[in-house]
Amino acid sequence: MLKEWNKPEMPSDEDRQMRLAKARARLIEQQMQIKEKKIPVLVLVEGWDTAGKGSVIGQVINNIDPRFFKVATMGALTDEERRKPFLYRYFEKIPEAGKFQFLDSGWMDEIIKARLHDGMTEETYAMRIDSIKRFERQLTDNGYLVMKFFLHISEKEQRKRIGGLLNKKDTKWRVNKTDQWQNAHYDQCLDAFDSYLKDTNMPSAPWYIIDAKSRKWTELQLLEILTQGIDIALNNRNMAVPLLQNVFPMAQIPLLSEIPLDKTIDDAEYKKELKELQQRLGELHNRLYRKKIPVIIAYEGWDAAGKGGNIKRITGALDPRGYEVHPIASPEPHEKSRHYLWRFWTRLPKTGHIAIFDRTWYGRVMVERLEGFCSENDWMRAYNEINEFEKELHDWGAVIIKFWVQIDKDTQLQRFTDRQNTPEKQWKITDEDWRNREKWDLYEVAVNEMIQKTSTAYAPWHILESVDKKYARIKALKTVIEELEKVL
Secondary structure, three states: OOOOOOOOOOOOHHHHHHHHHHHHHHHHHHHHHHHHHOOOEEEEEEEOOOOOHHHHHHHHHOOOOHHHEEEEEOOOOOHHHHOOOOOHHHHOOOOOOOOEEEEEOOHHHHHHHHHHHOOOOHHHHHHHHHHHHHHHHHHHHOOOEEEEEEEEOOHHHHHHHHHHHHOOOOOHHHOOHHHHHHHHOHHHHHHHHHHHHHHOOEOOEOEEEEEOOOHHHHHHHHHHHHHHHHHHHHHHOOOOOOOOOOOOOEOOOOOHHHOOOOOOOOHHHHHHHHHHHHHHHHHHHHHHHHHOOOEEEEEEEOOOOOHHHHHHHHHOOOOHHHEEEEEOOOOOHHHHOOOOOHHHHOOOOOOOOEEEEEOOHHHHHOHHHHOOOOOHHHHHHHHHHHHHHHHHHHHHOOEEEEEEEEOOHHHHHHHHHHHHHOHHHHHHOOHHHHHHHHOHHHHHHHHHHHHHHHOEOOOOEEEEEOOOHHHHHHHHHHHHHHHHHHHO
């Protein structure tokens, strides 16, 4: 793209000033429309060192109410960020609905530097490109406007700017070794930039190359393209998104109605196995920490199926410093105004740690589907998005263990009645539980579809037969141990 790029003709000073005034005024108007229509806008500004990325962001945000935007400079990875998935720190930064997020460099800069300086292999590069394309597509599919700008300057212009900064003692500090290396290896960097731009140029999130030789000219180009993009997003905000075909290998799993629920374990055997299995899991937890392997255990199931007690027997074997349990309720306002996976991305464990989710991202294709909290297009699209999310975690090196805790309708009624009639258990039963029970058949259809479409080879579902809670607890412990032993 850079090599075939045709440099636009710079307008006269008079024409530029007139167009700048018009574009600035348009952005001032649009910020209120963005807020009203609840469209989140992510603006990524990449480019050559000394091309003026920070300066142009500063010029653009002068036209936006400070309450409606944030700016982040994505520098070198911190130790904490290195222990999270590649996309973690970018997903964390996505804006709320109706607001702008500007990134001074981002995932492109990280990948290019790793490729040029850290010896990133072609295989890893290809995986990163796939991750980025999925990330950007998921954002745009879920109503985000993603604007990507590359600020372009010539080798001669970059050398001139570096020299100007070095010649003044007050600006000398702004030039680092990477800037100078980039200029000395301009053609090598140009090749890397060009291939990356081609690899990630998508119809829903295209790249815009900006001639950054003049500060005002840079601002004008970016503003005009940004305001045009916002106008298109405002007009297209209610369009349905095409559904993608699943491309991930699937694991076969039976329908819920085909699973026998008569499995039991006697008390003596339960106590014996519980002790042995918890001891073994504790040993594996130490090895996980030493080998820095992240683990994600996800629990879904019927109300009163025994998820809490099951989780308690897992955590009873673990070092409390190395795990966290996330009880997932209805999203908070700041969570609801972002991509539905955001609140799970921000709860992922560090390497060597375990995250246990009591309810999960699968709410999108169950409660949100059945209660009308999202559109049909949203939940139908979510199967593939969830498979992509879990593939990202798998590629990071995480062990993903997903449990569906299964009981029958009669067992649930018995447990609901027991909770309602026992004072110390009444907090466990709500009116919502009874309402959900009335939709049992609808939920069973949704759960079966969920399991069939998201039981992938890298993150299969495991069914816990929980009419006998003790049997389910032992099976869960055995499953976790088996999966951890595989990776260890």
